[in-house]
Amino acid sequence: MTIDTALIPRLRAALDRDEAVGLLRRAVRTPSVTGTEAAFARLLAEELSALGAADVQLDAFAPDRPNVRGRLPGAGGGPTLLLTGHTDTVHVRGWREKWAGTEREDPFGGAVVDGALWGRGSGDLKAGICTTLAAARLLAAAGLRAPADLQFAFIGDEESGEPETGVSAGMKAFVAQIEAGAVPRPDFAVYVEPTQLNVYAAQMGFLICDITVTGRSAYFGVPELGIDALKASHAILGALFAHSARLEARAPHGLVGHPFLLVTTIEGGGYIAVPGECRISLILKLLPGESLDQAVAELEAAVGSAPLDPGIRLAFAYPAGRDHRLGGTPSETAPDLPAVRLLVEAVKAVRPDRGAIEGASYWSEAPFLVNRLGIPAVYCAPGDIRNCHTLEEHVVIEDYLDGVVAFAAFLATYGKP
Structure with a gap:
């Protein structure tokens, strides 16, 4: 033709x-x-x-x-x-x-x-x-x-x-x-x-991840009674940025470029109190041939490597399922x-x-x-x-x-x- x-x-x-x-x-x-x-x-x-x-x-x-x-x-x-x-x-x-x-x-x-x-x-x-x-x-x-x-x-x-x-x-x-x-x-x-x-x-492929970081709120005068979710979020952000750097160091795809992770939102805090909950949202870019399941496993492992108080609880949600339950391939x-x-x-x-x-x-x-x-x-x-x-x-x-x-x-x- x-x-x-x-x-x-x-x-x-x-x-x-x-x-x-x-x-x-x-x-x-x-x-x-x-x-x-x-x-x-x-x-x-x-x-x-x-x-x-x-x-x-x-x-x-x-x-x-x-x-x-x-x-x-x-x-x-x-x-x-x-x-x-x-x-x-x-x-x-x-x-x-x-x-x-x-x-x-x-x-x-x-x-x-x-x-x-x-x-x-x-x-x-x-x-x-x-x-x-x-x-x-x-x-x-x-x-x-x-x-x-x-x-x-x-x-x-x-x-x-x-x-x-x-x-x-x-x-x-x-x-x-x-x-x-x-x-x-x-x-x-x-x-x-x-x-x-x-x-x-x-x-590119993508996933959106919402991370809920839950600690325990307490009056500001007795912070030792609380578990600071904002402090934990700071450590998690450091782990996420390091993970993005590792992704960006991978060999690029000839048409799509490098993978990366972008933190898009962080919100939380308390009124003159130890923050009891924070929420972090991010989007992650994948290259052709990469797996969403593997990307999620790597992401959650990276977050899990952050130095956190044992009392901090984490919840991960992936709200943007398209052709895959976790996102778009x-x-x-x-x-x-x-x-x-x-x-x-x-x-x-x-x-x-x-x-x-x-x-x-x-x-x-x-x-x-x-x-x-x-x-x-x-x-x-x-x-x-x-x-x-x-x-x-x-x-x-x-x-x-x-x-x-x-x-x-x-x-x-x-x-x-």
């Missing part, structure tokens, strides 16, 4: 720029903060039906929280390509205050300013979702048909931050459908997290896989400055496909992760439109003999 050099100008000529940008604006104007994905899922179902997709379904993974999927049959006899991403976004707290009195004030307005489309979810990752839909529409406009069957699946509950959500409930339900045979098993998957149109073939897809090389070639044919093979400095849901199902998957889409989850979230319109052309070239070629 290789990209036909005549394909790119043909696709550029057939691209309806206003239609593609209009699709993205409609997406951003449909709020879908985690837990409220239903309206956006219904919009995507309508778009898939308008494309002529078969088997368009809204599958509830929780009450009024549906995934949406559909299938565009290929020319016949080809593989199945999964195009997937999450429908939910992070919150918009502080957005209106920051942009008050400007055209960007509405976080769901889809304002176009200085060549970029602004709004919550514009980069993470509605530009990616719209890129796949606009690319499929562009193929039809150019008189082309994908050799592969195209399976679209847009799922909820990926983002963290809202109460009792953000545990990949949507992806867990979708993967279960593949395992049960209710959805065709894809041969390759592109998950449309923002990558600036580079191709992320590997990603790292994953990797071979960069020299033909499908990966073809996607790189398609991007570079449109944007020679993009299409680099890189690794994700975030965790998203490709490990469900790669590790659980054995389906090779990469991340690729327009958008810059560095402005996502911030009050500066936007996507450059030309990057988005270049992504539409590049994806269309990939779809027109993937699965050819």
